[in-house]
Amino acid sequence: MSRPYLRLASEAPAPLSASPIIEMRGVSKTYRTRDGDVPSLKPIDFTINEGEFLVVVGPSGCGKSTLLKMVAGLLPPSAGEIRVEGRTITKPHPGVGVVFQQPLLLPWRSVFANVMMPVEVKGLDRTIYGRRATELLEMTGLGDFANKYPWQLSGGMQQRASICRALVHDPKIVLMDEPFGALDAMTREKMNVELQRIQSTTGKTVLFITHSIPEAVFLADRVLVMSERPGTIAAVYEVGLERPRTLDVMADPRFVALTQKIRHHFYAQGGLD
Amino acid sequence: MTQAKRRSVWDRLQAPWVRPALFLIGLIVLWDAAIHLFGIPAYQVPSPLDVIVTLYQEWPLLLREAVPTTTATIAGFVLSAVFGIPIAMLIASSKTVESYVYPLLVFSQSIPKIAIAPLFVVWFGFGIFPKVISAFLLGFFPVVVAAVQGFKSVDPDLLDLARAMEAKRFQTFRMVSLPFATPAIFAGLKVSVTLAVVGAVVGEFVGSNSGIGYVLQRSIGNFELPMMFAALVVLSLIGVILFWFVDVVERLVIPWHASQRRDFLVAA
Numbered sequence: 001m002s003r004p005y006l007r008l009a010s011e012a013p014a015p016l017s018a019s020p021i022i023e024m025r026g027v028s029k030t031y032r033t034r035d036g037d038v039p040s041l042k043p044i045d046f047t048i049n050e051g052e053f054l055v056v057v058g059p060s061g062c063g064k065s066t067l068l069k070m071v072a073g074l075l076p077p078s079a080g081e082i083r084v085e086g087r088t089i090t091k092p093h094p095g096v097g098v099v100f101q102q103p104l105l106l107p108w109r110s111v112f113a114n115v116m117m118p119v120e121v122k123g124l125d126r127t128i129y130g131r132r133a134t135e136l137l138e139m140t141g142l143g144d145f146a147n148k149y150p151w152q153l154s155g156g157m158q159q160r161a162s163i164c165r166a167l168v169h170d171p172k173i174v175l176m177d178e179p180f181g182a183l184d185a186m187t188r189e190k191m192n193v194e195l196q197r198i199q200s201t202t203g204k205t206v207l208f209i210t211h212s213i214p215e216a217v218f219l220a221d222r223v224l225v226m227s228e229r230p231g232t233i234a235a236v237y238e239v240g241l242e243r244p245r246t247l248d249v250m251a252d253p254r255f256v257a258l259t260q261k262i263r264h265h266f267y268a269q270g271g272l273d
Numbered sequence: 274m275t276q277a278k279r280r281s282v283w284d285r286l287q288a289p290w291v292r293p294a295l296f297l298i299g300l301i302v303l304w305d306a307a308i309h310l311f312g313i314p315a316y317q318v319p320s321p322l323d324v325i326v327t328l329y330q331e332w333p334l335l336l337r338e339a340v341p342t343t344t345a346t347i348a349g350f351v352l353s354a355v356f357g358i359p360i361a362m363l364i365a366s367s368k369t370v371e372s373y374v375y376p377l378l379v380f381s382q383s384i385p386k387i388a389i390a391p392l393f394v395v396w397f398g399f400g401i402f403p404k405v406i407s408a409f410l411l412g413f414f415p416v417v418v419a420a421v422q423g424f425k426s427v428d429p430d431l432l433d434l435a436r437a438m439e440a441k442r443f444q445t446f447r448m449v450s451l452p453f454a455t456p457a458i459f460a461g462l463k464v465s466v467t468l469a470v471v472g473a474v475v476g477e478f479v480g481s482n483s484g485i486g487y488v489l490q491r492s493i494g495n496f497e498l499p500m501m502f503a504a505l506v507v508l509s510l511i512g513v514i515l516f517w518f519v520d521v522v523e524r525l526v527i528p529w530h531a532s533q534r535r536d537f538l539v540a541a
Contacts, residue, residue: 069433073437074436074437092437104428108452108530122439151529
């Protein structure tokens with residue numbers, strides 16, 4: 001049954017070739033509400049290596065956004081420990097850039113000023129990072145739109161600008177919470193190709209959250225499949241497809257087999273809402 | 274050729290000020306017609322012509338009396354903004370402050386200002402001060418309500434975004450919350466400025482020897498109806514000009530907001 005390119009973490013653990021940049025040890029989250037405690041995430045042990053593109057895929061409400069917020073330092077874990085570059089995370093930290101489901105660009109700032117926001121907040125050098133912002137905008141095809149306002153841009157362009165904003169202060173890690181969920185299918189595919197290119201040119205570690213299985217397989221070095229609430233790791237798959245990948249890869253039998261295999265996890269549990 | 278000319282005249286008639294002006298002229302004609310048709314005596318309703326003549330003849334006096342009213346209005350309005358916006362910030366940022374202050378603020382609004390206006394004369398005499406206080410009291414509440422609404426409706430995701438960048442409290446306020454709340458604050462300021470005019474006139478009614486409110490009261494006492502109507506015209510002019518001024522400032526401060534975007538989209 002097990003093929004060489006489809007490896008379940010439980011069957012054969014991934015070799016520790018690179019150094020881990022994000023480590024989670026017994027991390028769990030329970031929300032306290034008036035009706036009692038609601039467990040959102042069962043204890044999770046996991047590491048993400050430097051330069052790795054890790055995609056978390058799971059049904060709505062499996063705690064995958066919670067996981068991302070905890071890594072960003074926006075939410076404290078109820079138990080366990082998260083370490084980023086060896087330091088325990090208790091509050092927001094400088095090593096990450098976050099891309100949310102909505103672009104969340106400030107309508108009163110130009111595209112360029114939006115991208116520069118982290119630079120302003122952190123008090124970094126505006127000339128050096130201004131040049132970087134311009135480069136990033138050019139790399140994402142927004143060079144001519146730097147002085148436009150966000151609401152003059154299409155949804156895909158807005159999301160690209162918000163990716164530039166997450167990258168401008170040169171963080172080692174980029175956290176992306178369903179960044180293309182609000183886009184139409186065609187734009188979404190284009191953005192996937194583009195994100196792959198951005199990641200390979202910048203060499204960032206990416207933690208990407210989605211509920212689209214093809215998107216996960218297309219982008220990931222490893223796919224982490226989560227089960228329904230309370231979330232746990234159902235399986236981890238290594239995606240053995242060569243890079244750079246084009247959209248044609250989706251017709252590759254290995255791609256089809258892997259998406260199929262991931263999909264079975266959700267069918268077994270009653271579907272991906 | 275002639276068609277093109279006709280079109281340019283037609284285009285000029287589409288300017289935004291033309292329609293209300295035409296409507297106003299229509300109303301004045303109706304007013305005049307009604308007086309003649311029903312034989313309304315001049316001591317009840319003056320004819321529009323009488324009012325216009327009075328406006329023309331008494332213009333220097335009306336202008337002179339408009340100064341204290343306008344001053345009191347602006348002073349009261351500025352006080353409303355200066356106190357209203359920070360108080361709204363406190364209310365929006367702290368549940369404790371909100372629970373203590375907000376209900377009392379709402380309660381204080383149910384006190385009729387006209388009823389307590391004479392008290393300000395007792396406290397502050399016949400000068401400009403009671404008028405300013407009265408204008409402030411009327412203008413204050415809309416600013417607070419609108420600004421609280423504005424500060425509270427900041428998208429929580431935007432706050433998360435700022436937090437993920439390690440923004441300090443003040444940075445978040447300056448870069449996210451304040452600009453986000455500005456359109457709502459301006460909505461409040463526009464209501465406030467028109468109410469401040471009312472407040473200033475109320476202040477002049479109860480105790481003053483200057484201002485348009487004083488002219489109004491004196492002319493009604495003497496049955497000088499054309500004068501009274503002329504004073505009303507001046508009073509509405511003050512309100513309109515101040516409102517227009519706030520509108521212009523709004524356009525300069527929040528050109529990015531959806532309500533102001535027309536020109537921008539054409540440019541894009």
